Amino acid sequence: MKKRNIELDIKEMKTGFGLMKDIKLSVGGISEKTADQQLGPTPFPSSTDLREWDMKLLERYKPFYMPFCDLCCLCTFGKCDLSDGKRGACGLNMEAQQSRIVLIACCIGAATHTAHGRHLVEDLIKKFGRKSALDVGGTNVEILAPIIQLVTGIKPRHLGDIEDILDYVEGEITQLLSSTHTGQEGSNIDFESKVLHAGTMDHVALEIADIAQISTFGFPKSDPEAALVDTGLGVVDSSKPVIMVVGHNVPPAIGIMDYMTEKDLSGQLEVCGLCCTAHDITRYDPKAKIVGPISWQLRFIRSGIPDVIVVDEQCIRADAFEEAKKIKAPVIASSSKNCLGLKDRTKDPTDEIVADLIQGKALGVLILDPDKVGEVAVRTSLGIAPKRKKFKNLPELDELILEAKRCTKCSECRRSCPNDMLIPEAIDAAAGGDLSLLNDLYDVCVGCGRCEEACPNDLDVHSFIVKAAEQKIKNEKFKTRSGRGAIQDVEIRKVGGPIVLGEIPGVIAHVGCANYPKGGEEVAEMIEEFAKRRYIILTSGCAAMSAGMHKNEDGKTVYESFPGDFDAGCVLNVGSCVSNSHIAGAAIKIASIFAKRNLNANYEEIADYILNRVGAVGISWGAMSQKAASIASGFWRLGIPVIVGPHGSKYRRMLLGRKDRDSDWEVYDARTGERDYVGPSPEHLFYAAETKEEAMVMMAKLCMRPNDTSRGRAMKLNHYIDLHKRYYGRMPDDIHLYVRRLSDVPITMKDEIVRILDQKEWKEKNIPDPTILPRMIRKKER
């Protein structure tokens, strides 16, 4: 790691031993000083500096563990049986072991984003220099790195500045991971606190990666009218050479677009992406296309359409090379994290590499130079496409029927399917010539391919599904709004008040992967419902694509139906996984810009503000990865609840509030120091919903915050009750917990609610200036 000089200018700092002014600190490692406001209490926090805040959250939202296994098998003492309250040979119990696993997952996620950020920043510095200015929205975005400022106290201005912050994040992740070693941390609650810290580090890394690429690659800069880009398998013109890019690190894909531009080849090839590289390549050039989320990988390769497959990093199928060989498409691996066993040809002459790939002497290569990847991919695709035109990978209909007849109905495919799909019945129908059931499976299949792995008769079950849905795939033509990046300061000024007062009923972010129980259509349905109710809807990552891959009854996607502003009734795609930083950033900026709270290294105060005032909820309906876990944990620490779909229960730990315990829901009134009951708002911090209907009701409920004005609370209650009645067929049984004054009651439901309040012996309550931090009390209790 490079050593750099730290210089901090501190204008004023309140400490336990007095007020210090005009301090200059120079200790050997951080970059440009530049805080406009005074430095808060926790610059560059270690894993224990925010522990007190974490404990407050964890006291209210207690972990509920659901172990994947009775055992621990992480050291040679074991395996140890931890069931029935037993401790392992190292002394660890089941609760601590589960929280340790959660921490390991979050460290993997945070390390992945950090390594991505590091890789990206180093490439960009080589290309643009350390002094290249950071700019994510010109004068519209003055606070360009709210997470970095909140956590470190530093306001980065140039690429080189964020390289320094990466040093800090890498150090913290190493510390956190080390605590999972045998004989280190022994308390589940301290593991949980470290999980939250891993989330914070993850969010810093996300922000670093995205502001670096927005600033240098010319991505949309906070643009509500970012382009609508073609999305879906059906938008790919297979009459042209097709290059498939997949992963998260966009420079190799940009190398492809740049080479095509340089050689005037634009329009002669198709460049189409999956997962976050798809988002970022369309942010760079909207002529590129989005094939679909992570779960579309196998079906797209099996379609035989890609002529060349370029993989970078993260969420790529480990068998991508094996699958590519089946369709005779060369693979170019472009990341040190994902070499796929391929020979490193980075320093070989380009002509030789291209010739080897076209002639089939090499089936794949590793090239660790994004520009070279661009040239090799384009030239290879031009050379190989004519040879592949007659190539068919999917079985013909009669072949499929013949193959289906070999099924022995053992049900191993169904038993290995994550969604328990009725595959044997579909194969049986196919054997009789009816492909309709296989066709139906296409809509809910997550494309994992486990059915094929399990089949004792080696049936290509996934290919059968893709073949059966061939016509549907041709019609898979949609529009997704390209990732716009950050939220403008002016947008925050406009909606900050209505959000904090509750008059915009909530901010809902659909993020994460595509491991859905019933297909991505549910994501689009949820978005449409809440956008119509004038919530602010944000999307990112695979969820953003899934949302764009369904049309409403007017034949429009959510991006065509709703504007892309950060405002009530709008739907905005911030971009790829790393763009999740703008969602956290928006919540932070509400506290900073609208409420004028000090942003610099002032984590607890800002998180306290968000927890009590900003009605934001994250929903990751198809959360799958360790990265999704670390992203979520960053939101939890900021006081933003996250709902996951049923598969999200496999994260094996929830953070659940207990609305039946009144004392858990007391806050301080910052005006008086008195403690007030504010109801379970928000009720949970991490929660797995069983169905879309349950998630929608919970989303509306989790948007309530103690600071809501009566008008705002009435509006939020109206949505909660309305959705509850629609999906549950009755009034919620906890209305009395959310009504503080009669003026909170939605006017159209007044008689019905007042009756309930009377039955519950409800009493009017104070609406405090809420905080859970004693230091925020302006007048102490006497």
Added chain:
Amino acid sequence: MSTTPWQTAEIPGPKRGLPLHRCETLISLLNNSKNPLLIIGHKAAEIDLGNRKFIDYLIDLARGRTITVVATAHTIKELTNRGFQNASSMPLMDIANRLRDTEWRGIDGKGAYDVVLFAGFPYYMAWLVFSGLKHMSSQLKTISLDGQYQPNASWSIQNVSPLELEKFFVNLLEKIGEM
């Protein structure tokens, strides 16, 4: 009939639940229970058992033995539509979280549950909830009625076909009716 986990990879570890071969065993467990609870998930309204839905058999069971019922997700609407009014509604995560709390006095405040029956859940989700209760609430007897063997439950109906599950419930309800 099989006592391997329904989903191939869901292997829990050394502590596994007992198979519920016969409906008499279930009746015996209920007879010995001071305060049983039946938790019904959304899939109960989707699964066909003969010409009825799974949820219809569960309603008959709750009525036959006067068992407290909690419906998760949006299942309460299905119960109400079938004329069953005596159910509470609570998310699966919430009811599981309360069941691990030995101080919790139950939905009606009358005391902790000792036997909890689950039916109508996605296999993997119930698998995890059973695991959570197995480890965090070992005093509780949990029973899976889904016809897909749940190794983390104290007792579970094995992997059976819908036809076999239907027979199990027809038999169960007949025997309860005779009591």
